[in-house]
Structures are given as structure tokens and as C-alpha cells.
């Protein structure tokens with residue numbers, strides 16, 4: 109699959125937003141990118157079998173993972189949000205630097221490849237805009253299961269003559285490390301126990317997929333996950349959960365523009381931390397079985413700290429900070445998951461935000477108005493936050509470096525327009 113098949117995608121595009129009007133309407137959440145990616149990687153555990161995944165969002169990161177799996181020999185078909193992955197008896201185990209550098213989630217193939225092929229080569233994922241993001245927990249866990257790693261010319265070379273079950277404790281409940289180890293343990297007979305595991309809904313979704321393939325797995329969604337693998341796994345079909353970060357971003361678009369926005373097909377429990385914070389801020393909010401509505405409200409500042417699930421998600425911190433820029437009062441936002449996830453602050457300030465940074469804490473003094481400016485998306489969620497700022501600002505905002513936004517928000521322009529947002533994509537001369 110190539111970029112030309114995608115609706116947007118050149119680095120020279122800009123998003124022009126004429127802000128200041130409330131957004132109103134009803135949207136449906138896309139499937140969760142961060143759930144689809146590990147489930148796609150899990151296909152590598154199969155041998156001569158097929159994995160079918162429903163509700164896969166059509167996003168750049170999904171295409172990058174599809175390219176990576178194709179490179180390893182998997183036959184990938186993707187149409188109308190349904191993906192089928194046919195995995196041959198023999199697959200490759202060497203991942204190309206060009207794809208791994210494009211997306212850090214490429215490291216999710218490490219566990220499945222070691223389990224399936226007894227070896228893997230993964231170029232060292234570099235640093236990125238939100239911090240150094242090492243993969244030492246992944247490496248340590250796989251080593252404990254019986255993999256020897258060497259770092260050769262900037263790539264991890266892993267070899268194992270047969271993984272064995274292990275008890276693995278994570279120093280921090282890393283989402284990616286939990287997923288990688290769950291997948292590795294899926295082809296290992298005997299019980300592997302993951303302690304201080306990540307509890308994110310995306311981890312639970314992966315557990316459902318592995319169970320559908322024939323793995324015995326329990327405890328997903330808690331801090332202790334037990335996995336009893338099998339030598340051979342079978343055909344499986346699984347559906348991706350709704351994207352809690354995308355859904356939350358559109359709800360915040362309603363809040364920041366003081367409109368009425370409903371997002372359907374969400375799991376309200378997955379966005380509980382956001383809903384609680386919005387209620388605390390005085391936003392009128394209605395939660396039904398699978399839909400959440402925010403109503404036009406004057407809201408006040410609230411303080412928060414990002415934490416692993418069920419805490420407030422770091423992936424929503426920039427969008428919530430954008431919302432707090434226009435709140436009544438002062439908000440203290442502490443980022444505790446990533447070391448440098450405040451690059452958006454300097455862009456926010458161009459638009460009239462008043463933010464004081466002290467290490468990993470941002471003190472946001474609410475202002476009455478934001479002003480349009482030309483701003484740069486420094487990463488995916490920072491880009492989404494700048495779009496929110498632009499929708500609320502008085503005049504025209506131009507958001508550059510859109511390739512970050514296309515990584516995570518399918519049809520964002522159409523969705524915002526459907527809510528009455530005045531947004532267009534322009535190409536540079």
C-alpha cells in the first residue's frame with residue numbers, strides 16, 4: 109500500500125482553519141489505531157493461517173505496519189476498514205530501517221518474530237519528539253524468556269533456541285512492552301506471568317485477539333496477566349475497539365468552541381478520566397451506553413496529571429491543555445508518562461496562550477481569546493491540539509506539518525466540516 113492510495117499525505121499541505129464558531133453535530137468514532145497496530149503484529153504468530161480484523165482505521169501508521177508485515181511475507185488486504193492477513197508457513201525476520209524509523213510501533217513485531225522464527229533484526233528505534241522512548245523493558249523481558257540480544261550497527265539482533273515461560277515484572281506499566289511480551293508468550297507452552305502490566309483497553313483488545321487464535325490468557329485489564337501459549341495457533345477474526353483518543357479529541361472540539369457534540373460508538377468507560385475532568389470543569393456532559401455528548405458550557409480550569417490507564421491519558425494531554433487555555437482560572441498540568449511532551453507549548457503561545465513551563469509541569473493561565481497564527485504540529489496529538497486551538501481562535505490559523513495528524517485521525521477534515529468547522533487543506537506552491 110502506498111501513500112498515493114491515501115486521501116492526504118504530502119508534507120507540503122497545510123490546514124487552514126477559520127475559527128470562532130461553535131461546532132455542533134454527531135460523529136462516529138474510528139477504530140483505535142493503537143489497538144489495531146499490535147493486533148496486526150500478532151498475525152506474525154500464525155503459520156499458514158488467516159487473521160481478519162474489522163474496524164481498522166485507514167491511517168498512515170496502519171499502512172506503515174501493513175508495509176512492514178508485507179515485507180516479512182504476510183499477504184495483506186485492506187478494504188472498507190476490514191483487513192485480512194494471510195500468513196505463509198515461512199516468514200522473514202529482518203525489519204527494514206526505513207519502515208522502523210517511520211513508526212516506533214514497528215517494535216511490536218519483535219516479540220512475535222522471536223517467538224515464531226527464533227530470531228529477529230530490529231533497527232534501534234530512534235528518539236522522537238515526545239522523548240527518548242527506549243525499548244529496554246521489551247528487551248529485558250524477551251531476554252528473560254531466553255533470547256540473546258546483540259546490538260550490531262545500530263540494530264538489535266535477537267536469537268533464541270526456544271523461548272521458555274517466565275515471570276516478568278515491568279518497572280513501569282509500558283503498553284508496548286506488555287503487548288510484545290504477551291505476543292511472545294503466545295507460542296510458548298507453560299505459563300508466562302506479566303506483573304505491573306499495562307491495563308489500557310488496547311492491551312485488552314490484543315488479549316481478545318490472542319484468545320481468538322487459541323491462546324489461554326487471563327487477567328488482561330489488571331496489573332497481572334497470565335498467558336499459556338500453544339505451539340500452533342489458528343485462524344481468527346477480531347474487531348478493533350473504538351478510538352478513545354480520537355473520540356475525546358472531538359468532544360474537546362465541542363467543549364473548546366462551546367458547541368454541542370455527540371460522539372457515538374465509544375465505550376464511555378474508556379474515557380472516564382476525561383468525562384470526570386470535564387464535569388469537574390463545569391462542562392455539561394451526558395453519557396449513554398455507547399455515546400457521549402458535551403453541551404455548550406462556560407467552563408473553569410482544572411488541574412491534572414497524566415498517568416497509565418485508567419489515569420488521564422498522555423495522548424490527550426495536549427488537547428486538554430488547548431482546552432484549558434480558554435478556561436476560567438489557572439490549570440496545573442503534570443506530564444508523568446513521557447519526559448518531554450510539551451513541545452506544543454511554544455506553538456500555543458504564538459496563538460496567545462499564557463503558559464509557564466516548569467520541568468514536566470505546565471501552568472496554564474486561562475485567557476479570553478486566542479488568535480490565529482501559523483503553527484507547526486510537532487507530533488500527532490500536538491497537531492490535534494493545534495487544530496482545537498485554531499477552531500476556537502478568532503481569525504485564521506494555519507497548521508503545518510500535517511503528516512503527523514494524518515497518522516492518527518482518519519477523515520479529520522470531513523469530520524470537522526460535518527460539525528460545521530471551517531477547515532480546508534491547501535497545498536504549498
Ligand code: UD1
Nearest residue numbers: 142213241242243244245246280282283284285423445446
Ligand atoms: C503507547 C502508545 C502511545 C502512548 C503510550 C502511553 C501505541 C502504538 N502507542 O506507546 O500513543 O502515548 O503508549 O500511553 O500504542 N519506557 C521505557 N522503556 C521501555 C518502554 C517504555 O522506559 O522499554 C517508558 C517510555 O519512555 C515512556 C513510558 O515508559 O516514558 C511509557 O511508554 P509505553 O507505555 O511503552 O508507550 P508506547 O507503548 O511506546
